Amino acid sequence: MELLRCALGIRGLLVWRPVSRPAFSTSCAACSKNRRLRQKRVISEKKLSRYFVDHRRVRVVGGQGGGGSQSFHSEPRKIFGGPDGGNGGDGGHVILKADQQVKSLSSVLPFYQGFHGERGGSKNCYGANGACVYVKVPVGTLVKEDGVVVADLTQHGEEYVAAYGGAGGKGNRFFLSNEKRAPTLFTPGEPGQERILHLELKTTAHAGLVGLPNAGKSSLLRALSNAKPAVAAYPFTTLNPHVGIVRYEDYEQVAVADIPGLIRGAHQNRGLGLAFLRHIERCCFLLYVVDLSVSQPWIQLQDLKYELEQYKKGLSTRPCVVIGNKIDLAESRINLPLLKEQISDRVIALSALTGDNLEELILHLKELYDTYVKVEQSQGQSPVKW
Numbered sequence: 001m002e003l004l005r006c007a008l009g010i011r012g013l014l015v016w017r018p019v020s021r022p023a024f025s026t027s028c029a030a031c032s033k034n035r036r037l038r039q040k041r042v043i044s045e046k047k048l049s050r051y052f053v054d055h056r057r058v059r060v061v062g063g064q065g066g067g068g069s070q071s072f073h074s075e076p077r078k079i080f081g082g083p084d085g086g087n088g089g090d091g092g093h094v095i096l097k098a099d100q101q102v103k104s105l106s107s108v109l110p111f112y113q114g115f116h117g118e119r120g121g122s123k124n125c126y127g128a129n130g131a132c133v134y135v136k137v138p139v140g141t142l143v144k145e146d147g148v149v150v151a152d153l154t155q156h157g158e159e160y161v162a163a164y165g166g167a168g169g170k171g172n173r174f175f176l177s178n179e180k181r182a183p184t185l186f187t188p189g190e191p192g193q194e195r196i197l198h199l200e201l202k203t204t205a206h207a208g209l210v211g212l213p214n215a216g217k218s219s220l221l222r223a224l225s226n227a228k229p230a231v232a233a234y235p236f237t238t239l240n241p242h243v244g245i246v247r248y249e250d251y252e253q254v255a256v257a258d259i260p261g262l263i264r265g266a267h268q269n270r271g272l273g274l275a276f277l278r279h280i281e282r283c284c285f286l287l288y289v290v291d292l293s294v295s296q297p298w299i300q301l302q303d304l305k306y307e308l309e310q311y312k313k314g315l316s317t318r319p320c321v322v323i324g325n326k327i328d329l330a331e332s333r334i335n336l337p338l339l340k341e342q343i344s345d346r347v348i349a350l351s352a353l354t355g356d357n358l359e360e361l362i363l364h365l366k367e368l369y370d371t372y373v374k375v376e377q378s379q380g381q382s383p384v385k386w
């Protein structure tokens with residue numbers, strides 16, 4: 001044994017090389033090719049849009065209740081043991097649960113069925129209840145049935161029972177009475193509730209960036225927060241709402257949503273229209289983004305307010321600020337005083353591209369947020385927190 005250990009020791013010394021090894025072998029060309037570091041693929045905005053779903057039609061059916069059982073106690077030397085058929089278990093519910101981790105309705109399937117309750121058994125055994133099926137939906141999901149809103153899941157963890165499971169049947173033990181000492185009656189379980197629901201997602205952000213295509217909304221969100229929506233010099237670059245967070249020193253966070261561009265007639269579903277007007281509806285205050293380099297920029301503002309008002313009365317009168325973007329361009333500096341003359345709202349002129357005067361917007365955003373929190377608290381409601 002000693003000899004063997006010595007031999008191994010010597011052998012170990014022989015193979016020992018005190019040089020740092022490369023991370024992987026490059027001696028074999030084929031191996032080194034296969035071990036190339038994998039890079040995460042960048043998904044384009046167009047591809048992402050396939051995964052973002054803000055509408056779903058779902059059929060939900062509660063679990064069937066388990067049937068009751070019919071049986072009589074049987075024991076040696078006991079002539080009449082009496083009925084001992086147990087009740088069936090209740091069917092499981094289908095429950096919609098708001099989850100902050102879920103960002104779109106793409107993971108929601110078209111059909112959900114609750115688990116069935118188990119049958120009752122002899123010896124007074126009750127059947128087990130069917131388990132509930134939880135469907136995770138994003139925060140801000142609106143549940144509609146026949147066009148009527150039945151639930152609004154605005155808080156993380158909020159639940160809504162979409163379909164109740166059926167009640168379990170009764171075993172013959174249940175029907176025992178003084179008049180009937182040996183009942184043979186037992187009942188089947190009830191079927192679960194069946195409903196067809198329409199789920200609709202509304203982005204719940206504090207501030208919404210509202211503007212015509214190419215106004216610079218996505219560029220502004222990029223400058224304000226760490227969100228990375230696509231930016232390009234063609235209209236309708238943004239196809240889905242993006243939410244970015246602006247963080248303040250007092251640990252308050254303001255969520256800003258970049259909403260796809262609106263055009264004239266959006267309320268009649270022109271452009272990307274109607275689908276995205278509903279995201280604006282949820283925002284507590286609005287940031288109108290106007291391209292100052294275009295002549296008569298106040299017309300953009302009039303169009304935007306008109307579209308919002310047509311979609312929902314009072315939407316254009318929400319607390320707001322007008323952002324005059326692209327102030328770095330020469331035409332913008334000419335148009336800015338003209339815009340200020342034409343409108344009564346506060347105008348913040350800035351450049352999302354160069355970051356000029358961005359601080360004024362960040363400070364004003366906090367003022368709008370603080371006012372919103374105070375108003376909500378005075379009304380006894382809890383403000384939306386991110």
Ligand SMILES: Nc1nc2c(ncn2[C@@H]2O[C@H](COP(=O)(O)OP(=O)(O)OP(=O)(O)O)[C@@H](O)[C@H]2O)c(=O)[nH]1
Pocket residue numbers: 211212213214215216217218219220230231232233234235236237238239260261262325326327328329350351352353354
């Ligand atoms: N010069 C200048 N160009 C800007 C500024 N902000 C945005 N742009 C440019 O304007 C073009 C449109 O910007 P986006 O941020 O994609 O505009 P958008 O409003 O999000 O457009 P949609 O998503 O199509 O609605 C891009 O080419 C930007 O580089 C700015 O402050 N100054």
Ligand SMILES: [Mg+2]
Pocket residue numbers: 217218219229230231237238258260
């Ligand atoms: Mg955009």
